[in-house]
Amino acid sequence: MAKNQPKLTDMTELLLQQVIQLEQTIKQSEKTHLDTIKELSNIKITVNVAELQKIEKEQRQRLQNDFEQFHREITKNNEKLLKLHKAVSSKKLLYLIVLNIFLLLTTGFSMYIAIKNTIDKSQYERLTNEKKQLINQLANVNQFFIENPKISKTFQDWNQKQ
Structure with missing residues (x-):
């Protein structure tokens, strides 16, 4: 089985056809490119500076008006919040001050009583x-009365008389 290989002349002919097609495509592309350049060069752009300045001025004025409206609303809201905050803060602050004074007086009074009623260690040991x-002594007296019931009876009679 012999393979069918293309001949050199066939390959050359195919190559020439592709080169010719490429040249045609390049020429067509160049023509389109040149036509586009001509059309672009024929376009005349005129800028109306006065109209652009007028549009810019209108936009600036609109932006300024929007900003002023926003600023008025923010200022109004801030004033309301400040009034509310002052009212709440004043009352809370007053309550906190009164509470602090009450706690301070209570603490001072408690410390005074605690210090006044304290005894030193030597006095505590002496009392103990x-x-x-x-x-x-009480145990001795009780023991004495238990051992001497007659004296106990005499003491009870004497104690009732007084």
Whole structure:
């Protein structure tokens, strides 16, 4: 099986056809390009500076009016909020001041009472020792009355008379 290979003349002919087609496409593209350049060069643009300035002035005025309206609304809202804040802040501040004064006086009074009613350690120890001695004496007296019921009866009679 022999392969069918293209001949050199066939390949050359095919190449020439493609080159010719490419040249035609390039010429057509150049023609279109030149026509477009001519049309663009024929276009005349006239700028009406006065009209542009008028449009710019109108837009600036519109923007200025919008800004002024926005500023008025913001200012009005800020004033309302400030009045409300002042009213609330004044009342809250007054309540806080009164509460602080009350707490300060209560704390001062509590500290005064606490300091006034304190005793030092030596006085506490002395009172504790006296209490122990009195408890011991009471226990001794009770023991004495238990051991001597006759004296206990005499003491009760004497105690009722007084």
